[in-house]
Amino acid sequence: MSASPPGTGPRVVALCGGVGGARLADGLAAALTADALTLIVNTGDDFEHWGLRVAPDLDTVMYTLAGLAPVERGWGLEGETFHAHAAMARLGAPAWFHLGDTDLATHLVRTEALRQGATLSEVTERLRRALGVAVRLLPMADGPRPTTVLSEGRTLSFQDWLVLERGAPPVDALRFGGSPDPAPGVLDALEAADLVVLAPSNPYVSIDPILALSGVQAALERRPVVAVSPIVSGRAVKGPLAEMIPRLASEPASAGAIRRHYGPLLDAVVVEAGDEGQVTDLPVLGTRTVMGDRSDRARLARELLAFATRTVCRW
Amino acid sequence: MSASPPGTGPRVVALCGGVGGARLADGLAAALTADALTLIVNTGDDFEHWGLRVAPDLDTVMYTLAGLAPVERGWGLEGETFHAHAAMARLGAPAWFHLGDTDLATHLVRTEALRQGATLSEVTERLRRALGVAVRLLPMADGPRPTTVLSEGRTLSFQDWLVLERGAPPVDALRFGGSPDPAPGVLDALEAADLVVLAPSNPYVSIDPILALSGVQAALERRPVVAVSPIVSGRAVKGPLAEMIPRLASEPASAGAIRRHYGPLLDAVVVEAGDEGQVTDLPVLGTRTVMGDRSDRARLARELLAFATRTVCRW
Numbered sequence: 001m002s003a004s005p006p007g008t009g010p011r012v013v014a015l016c017g018g019v020g021g022a023r024l025a026d027g028l029a030a031a032l033t034a035d036a037l038t039l040i041v042n043t044g045d046d047f048e049h050w051g052l053r054v055a056p057d058l059d060t061v062m063y064t065l066a067g068l069a070p071v072e073r074g075w076g077l078e079g080e081t082f083h084a085h086a087a088m089a090r091l092g093a094p095a096w097f098h099l100g101d102t103d104l105a106t107h108l109v110r111t112e113a114l115r116q117g118a119t120l121s122e123v124t125e126r127l128r129r130a131l132g133v134a135v136r137l138l139p140m141a142d143g144p145r146p147t148t149v150l151s152e153g154r155t156l157s158f159q160d161w162l163v164l165e166r167g168a169p170p171v172d173a174l175r176f177g178g179s180p181d182p183a184p185g186v187l188d189a190l191e192a193a194d195l196v197v198l199a200p201s202n203p204y205v206s207i208d209p210i211l212a213l214s215g216v217q218a219a220l221e222r223r224p225v226v227a228v229s230p231i232v233s234g235r236a237v238k239g240p241l242a243e244m245i246p247r248l249a250s251e252p253a254s255a256g257a258i259r260r261h262y263g264p265l266l267d268a269v270v271v272e273a274g275d276e277g278q279v280t281d282l283p284v285l286g287t288r289t290v291m292g293d294r295s296d297r298a299r300l301a302r303e304l305l306a307f308a309t310r311t312v313c314r315w
Numbered sequence: 316m317s318a319s320p321p322g323t324g325p326r327v328v329a330l331c332g333g334v335g336g337a338r339l340a341d342g343l344a345a346a347l348t349a350d351a352l353t354l355i356v357n358t359g360d361d362f363e364h365w366g367l368r369v370a371p372d373l374d375t376v377m378y379t380l381a382g383l384a385p386v387e388r389g390w391g392l393e394g395e396t397f398h399a400h401a402a403m404a405r406l407g408a409p410a411w412f413h414l415g416d417t418d419l420a421t422h423l424v425r426t427e428a429l430r431q432g433a434t435l436s437e438v439t440e441r442l443r444r445a446l447g448v449a450v451r452l453l454p455m456a457d458g459p460r461p462t463t464v465l466s467e468g469r470t471l472s473f474q475d476w477l478v479l480e481r482g483a484p485p486v487d488a489l490r491f492g493g494s495p496d497p498a499p500g501v502l503d504a505l506e507a508a509d510l511v512v513l514a515p516s517n518p519y520v521s522i523d524p525i526l527a528l529s530g531v532q533a534a535l536e537r538r539p540v541v542a543v544s545p546i547v548s549g550r551a552v553k554g555p556l557a558e559m560i561p562r563l564a565s566e567p568a569s570a571g572a573i574r575r576h577y578g579p580l581l582d583a584v585v586v587e588a589g590d591e592g593q594v595t596d597l598p599v600l601g602t603r604t605v606m607g608d609r610s611d612r613a614r615l616a617r618e619l620l621a622f623a624t625r626t627v628c629r630w
Contacts, residue, residue, distance in 0.1 A: 051427035081398050087420030091445045093427075101416040105402030112366035130406045 010036060010194040010313065012305070013223075017042045017206020018057045019074035020230055020237060020291075021199035022064035024304075025135075027297030028197065029065055031305060034134035038189040042201070043120065043139045044147035044176060044209035045158045049097050050088060052107035053114055056159075057206065058124060058139055059106055066131040071293055074238055077102050096164045121183045138189065140210045143180025147209055150175065158205065167240035170247055174204055182213045190219035195308050198227035200289060202241045203261050204248060217265065224267045224312040226304060228289055229255035232272040237290055254278050267312040270304050283311035325351060325509040325628065327620070332357045332521020333372045334389035334553060335545055335606075336514035337379035339619075340450075342612030343512065344380055346620060349449035353504040357516070358435065358454045359462035359491060359524035360473045364412050365403060367422035368429055371474075372521065373439060373454055374421055381446040386608055389553055392417050411479045436498045453504065455525045458495025462524055465490065473520065482555035485562055489519055497528045505534035510623050513542035515604060517556045518576050519563060532580065539582045539627040541619060543604055544570040547587040552605055569593050582627040585619050598626035 012032055016025050016039055025039050039061060046055045056075065063069040063077055070078045080100035089095040099107065106127060113123040119142040128137045149161040151169035161169055190196065198207055211217050231253050236242040242253040251257050255271040256278035268283040276286035285307040291297045327347055331340050331354055340354050354376060361370045371390065378384040378392055385393045395415035404410035414422065421442060428438040434457040443452045464476040466484035476484055505511060513522055526532050546568050551557040557568040566572050570586040571593035583598040591601035600622040606612045 050423045051430060052423070081396060081416065083396050083416035084399065084419045084423070087417040088423065091420055091424045091442060093420070093424055101396065101398035101419075102402040104399045104416075104419065105406055105408070108365045108367070108399070108403065109406045109408055115366060127406060 010305075011038070011189075011192055012036060012195045012197060013038045013040060013189050013193040014197040014199050015040050015042075015201075015207055015210050016057065016061055016199040017201030018045075018060045019064075020228075021057070021201040021206060022061040022069065023291040023297045024197070024199045024228060024301065025061055026064045026294060027291065027299070027301030028305075029135050030294065030298035031301040038136040038138060038185070038193075040138050040140055040186055040189065040210055042206045042209050043141060044145055044205065045162070046144070047146070047157065047159045049099065049107075049159075050093060051111070052099070052104075053111045054097075054099070054107050055110065055120070055124075055139070058137070059103070062106075062124075062128050062131060062133055062137060065128075065133045065135065065137070067294070068131070076100050097159060119183075121185070136185070136189070138185050139183050140186065141178075141180035141213060142183050144178045145180050145209060145213075146177040147205055148175045148177065162205075162239075171204070171240075171244050172247070174208070176209050176212050180213070182216060186213070187215050187219055190216065190223060193223050195305075195313050196220055196223045196225045197304065198225065198262065198266075200228040200230040200237070202230060202236075202239060202244075203258060204241070204244055211265075220265050224308065225262075225265050226268045226270060226308050226312065227258065227262055227266050228270040228300075228304065229258045229272065229275065231255050231258055231275075232290055233275060268308060270300075270307065283307070325620075326353070326504075326507055327351055327510045327512060328353045328355060328504050328508040329512040329514050330355050330357075330516075330522055330525050331372065331376055331514040332516030333360075333375045334379075335543075336372070336516035336521060337376040337384065338606040338612045339512070339514045339543060339616065340376055341379045341609060342606065342614070342616030343620075344450050345609065345613035346616040353451040353453060353500070353508075355453050355455055355501055355504065355525060357521045357524050358456060359460055359520065360477070361459070362461070362472065362474045364414065364422075364474075365408060366426070367414070367419075368426045369412075369414070369422050370425065370435070370439075370454070373452070374418070377421075377439075377443050377446060377448055377452060380443075380448045380450065380452075382609070383446070391415050412474060434498075436500070451500070451504070453500050454498050455501065455528060456493075456495035457498050458493055460491055460493040460495050460524060460528075462520055463490045463492065477520075477554075486519070486555075486559050487562070489523070491524050491527050495528070497531060501528070502530050502534055505531065505538060508538050510620075510628050511535055511538045511540045512619065513540065513577065513581075515543040515545040515552070517545060517551075517554060517559075518573060519556070519559055526580075535580050539623065540577075540580050541583045541585060541623050541627065542573065542577055542581050543585040543615075543619065544573045544587065544590065546570050546573055546590075547605055548590060583623060585615075585622065598622070 147158040149156045150173040245253040255275040270285045273286040357372045462473040464471045465488040560568040570590040585600045588601040
């Protein structure tokens with residue numbers, strides 16, 4: 001099948017959360033022309049800090065594609081300083097979430113633009129262009145859709161759970177607040193996609209908030225969808241996912257659990273080499289999915305695109 | 316005369332603008348016990364930048380008394396970095412006003428507190444305590460009172476005039492917007508003062524906005540008032556004051572012009588050594604008024620207090 005008009009290349013849409021999603025997005029951006037790729041990014045973990053609107057996943061994706069993200073640390077900017085943070089702590093402000101000095105500019109611009117009436121989509125477009133990011137970067141929604149964590153009778157805001165409490169409280173359920181429409185362009189991009197990639201982000205807190213938006217799941221059911229497993233040899237590359245799966249899905253953490261989580265939406269799966277046997281009912285590509293530098297991300301993206309071409313796409 | 320209850324020392328109130336006022340305030344804080352000094356600071360140049368509420372004079376006074384201000388530069392913090400500023404410029408935000416990374420924390424805390432419903436007085440109290448400033452620091456008013464500059468048919472906001480246009484447009488008149496009450500404590504402090512000091516700040520843009528608040532001038536008429544001339548040998552120590560006086564007062568810039576500007580409010584004047592002859596109708600102290608380091612500021616403050624004791628105060 002092909003949704004591309006004649007004369008254009010294949011169109012790829014990737015659904016992304018934070019660092020794993022950002023790195024695969026960076027690889028896809030290197031492997032495709034800019035107009036062939038659209039990134040749809042989770043905003044369920046957006047929150048307000050120091051009076052500023054912080055969008056961690058959007059910024060991680062944006063900084064990564066701008067070449068400004070650290071290769072090691074999963075957030076913020078390479079070479080970042082934290083002088084404002086230290087001063088905030090001295091003034092008694094909450095210091096559990098680190099906003100670097102350069103990063104602060106992004107939140108200041110976003111906050112002010114939103115106050116002036118811009119949408120999150122509009123300010124995201126402005127920010128990514130200013131940072132030289134060539135591909136389309138769409139927040140999943142312009143309206144608020146805060147993810148909350150239910151843990152042993154407590155309800156925690158997402159960042160309180162992940163950062164303040166270091167993801168330690170066991171997750172009994174997740175709630176996605178609000179009922180915003182998908183942001184402008186999201187459904188159109190999905191409808192026009194020759195391939196949809198579910199990036200190796202946490203399915204529960206990064207991908208599900210996007211899938212749960214009105215019309216997204218229905219659009220995906222009509223497109224070829226390939227997921228990259230964020231579980232490698234039974235472990236999460238980063239974050240508390242490996243502890244969440246047994247509690248939320250009643251099975252051990254594995255690439256197979258990821259495949260079952262997405263159910264009939266998926267047409268193919270990319271897993272870490274050695275994990276291929278965990279997916280028996282769909283085309284599966286085993287390769288090195290733990291991404292390092294930019295060339296390694298591009299390598300994975302090219303392998304994924306070639307695999308999708310062989311198995312589920314026609315373009 | 317004495318407004319001090321028995322057993323307490325003399326009470327001094329200083330009206331201050333930016334750097335000159337901040338340095339004399341720093342000297343007074345060294346020369347007096349903390350409970351004997353109240354600083355009332357101009358807020359006419361407060362403005363919003365990057366969505367943040369910036370109070371340049373309050374912050375200059377606060378940083379100077381906290382020992383955090385540079386000895387040379389008249390604004391900001393010693394050893395300050397400007398990484399957020401550089402990032403703001405990259406994102407297309409206005410970059411003509413420099414907010415340093417550490418300074419940003421002050422504006423973030425202030426802005427957020429004001430949004431949460433705190434008054435400027437309340438957040439100023441919180442900030443000065445967090446920075447270890449022991450003396451009372453009162454904004455002149457909690458409500459907005461923006462100074463605007465009328466120049467050759469144009470109306471400029473104060474910071475546009477001073478910083479963006481570098482104080483170059485000739486000043487035909489000044490307007491003080493709004494009609495807020497003096498902040499809580501301002502009139503009480505003035506009523507209880509054994510001495511009021513008009514710091515060597517620009518009279519037109521730093522001191523007059525305070526004097527023009529309802530009740531302030533009347534309170535000063537009942538107290539001994541000593542001004543320190545910001546004009547030294549016909550020149551302003553800093554800023555465009557020397558160009559403003561001929562245009563606004565139709566006389567050359569001089570310590571005498573400062574004395575005449577304040578008119579019957581004044582009881583005595585401190586001027587630069589050599590300028591004593593310019594004030595003939597009041598007690599005058601000639602000394603070194605251009606302040607350097609903290610000990611030099613304390614030296615001037617002690618000389619001023621001794622002079623006031625000899626001439627206009629009884630305590």
